[in-house]
Amino acid sequence: MNPIGVNAWVWVSPPTDAAIAALAPRVKAMGFDLLELGLENPGDWDPARMAEVFAANGLGATVCAAMGPGRDLTDPALVASTQDYVRTCIDVVAALGGNVVAGPLYTPVGKTWQMDDAARAATTDRLIAGLTPLAAYAGEHGVRLAIEPLNRFETSFLNTAAQTMEVIDRLDSPAAGVLLDTFHMNIEEKDQAAAIRLVGDKLFHFHACGSDRGAPGADHIAWDTIAPALRDIGYDGPLVIESFTPDNQTIAPAAAIWRSLAETQDALAEDGLAFLRRAFATTAEPA
Template identity: 50%
Template sequence: MTDGSGSTGIVREIGVNTWVWTSPLTTQHLGDLADRARRFGFGLLELPVENPDDWDPATAAEVLAGSGMGARIVGAMGPGRDLIDPLYRADTQDYLRHCVDVALAVGSPTVAGPFTAATGRVWRMDAGERGRVVETLLEALRPVADYAAERSVTLAVEPLNRYETSIINTVDQALEALDPLLDRGIGLALDSYHLNIEERPPAAAIRAAGDHCKVVQVCGNDRGPVGGDHTDWDAFFDALDDIAYAGPLTVESFTADNDTIAVAASIWRPLAPSQDELARASAEFLTDHQRRRASGADGDSGKGGDSVADGAFGTDGDSADWAAKRTAKEQQ
């Protein structure tokens, strides 16, 4: 989208989820991670609430204020958190209310997450069962949405890919299922990783979400650094511009060095030379890419990223050899 002056795009603040480095986040981690994120060029931290007592919201607010950082809150729908299963529903509602309270304490206008069932819980449903599940979801979400809306916080529900949930995989499914609660304490959180798997194309899904899109998370198509991957980032940003999304872009990836989130997200290998490098390269790409768009500068900044991320990681002999063999194979 251009304005006639050659410039294109909104320059958005960038943030990073602490899952890039650690899980679970604790109070002791806050100072180091805030300083590290600021050093790499991020303006806010995305703080996961895995367990209510892992970190202290008042301390977090103080640390972030001292570092000049903002905050966004995300929930974690691990085992035992489920709005569909009656065994866990009440506890999950209490957990989400706690997340809203944490958001208030640190100044986050949103709480994002896949607020349906436990991540990784998948099963086949016919149309009748799906309809009943959606009714159950709405019934369970409504009082929590009211609680959030009364406090000017939005629960941003995230569609997940088919391997992580059976309930809401696409933006269209989310819009249909959540329609009675949208703008009544409920919005959408869009993650480039899940969009890449489920949407044809992701940009159309972003436009369909429109002003219901309250949170945007980004990473490479492999959960690695933003940029240098096969994502069409120009199309992605064009769509965000078209819906006038001016909120932050937060990098969500994970370290393979833990026993919980890494398993839930299927992180079986390092996604960058180091977690610091994953964060640094992502910040550099997002900053450079947005500045190029805003200035109308030409350059290879679209599909596959640009030279910032490519230069950060380079190519070695093994990678070049593999690429040559793949090209030869495809031409046979």
Template identity: 40%
Template sequence: MSLHISFGASTWLWVSPFTTASIGELFPKIAGMGFDTVEIAVEDPALIDVRAVKEALRQHQLKAIICGAFGPSRDLTHEDPAVHRNCFDYIGSCLDMCAELGTGFFGGPMYSAVGKARMVEPEQRKREWELAVKNLRTVCEMAAARGLKIALEPLNRFESDLVNTTEDVLRLIGDIGHPAANVMLDGFHMNIEERNVEQAITAAGDKLIHLQVSENFRGTPGAGHTPWEAYRKGLEAIGYSGTVSIESFTPQNRELAGAVCFWHPMAESQDGLATEGLAFLKRWANA
């Protein structure tokens, strides 16, 4: 039984931050490699001319997915409401980009700041959870007003102390209580946190609207010990028909390398990671 999915590549494989100038090199490359979708990692919306992106997508017959980057200044669990407002402004710009490009959702770990991983008292954890719920309900309303959804991504315990598993993110969505709230999963984080990958995917069910993958070490899909059969069985069980994107990172950008702990390349070349990974994923999807 084959998976009926499309394949994407994250711009983080090659650049950080993504800018308008990135389009000329990346879009023809990604299309030429055989990907259906470019997953644009938006670090700073001001650096991106969405009209130029839209035209390049048309020219190269690519679809787009927009994912966010959430550092300390974009933390919906911060004690300072000014930080929440800054995050809302950023998310609003990304949602506008999604609407302009015809992308159905905006994805990422937007409940808190990436790297916010601490031991705190239960009372503080409860306060931060409630802040995330309240503020994400506002984000859902922002998305729904544009005809969009949001896709919330669990992160591993070294990058977040709030949402680590599919069970966590489903509880968060339940507390938010808004139909725009959905799930995206990342195989790298799942390989650390989930006891059973297949069961985690089936638990997400029709709330799963995007999947990112790489190898267990963030390298080329197929080059490590990721339980790919479990991923395929889970996706088959829920009838998943969305995009599976390769997400890894270039270590050439120091700020990004520090955020995701990339100190050296995970493949001989970033182009090779993408092309060899795509070839593997196409065989995997049709097994």
């Protein structure tokens, strides 16, 4: 059985030391194996202190990069500062004992612009140049970068598994792979199972989210095809529920969360966990 995790953004944004310390035992008591932390701003939470909290609660860790305004590996004026931010993400996940930094590690969420083939190729070249030293740095620290394609309303650059794999193939780094998210795939992929199989052993992370960006399970996503696809490629990494509390002014607008997606945030997490335990019970076992 794959480990199952949940992102702290289900309850809080930004995560802080106090919020994480209170949340970790609750998440563990619900039955989760892993807690994913967004790093909205370095310094929001202390990696050394949170490593103690995670260890005390027996939780694994991953870090999700928050690619907000000013973080862009395709903009020459912002590459250096964005690289510094991603290096910080790598450092903090290593301090937590985790090994994955995930997210749309290319441009700010919400940045869209029209590109012809030449402009897209030039943008891709700049991204490769920006990511190459980061993949090397991640590898040196035992961390893997999982690059996430987003839906067309959040980016005009990398929307599909195929587009993202073009970047990964060119990077040709053992530390660079893909994060697939069922919410985004539901919009952009004609066949989510086929997208999973296309990524294959470069699938480093997986977000299991409902079609409404709430709990997985009570939605129209074809989970009965996704679980076998993950099994077929031998994916044994975590399945993480990524949803968001509407009760903040930062991540909720970026993710277009304008209403509660469950009766309570705890119910969202618990219902999603129960579904994933049933649906993916044999996912990591060989076919």
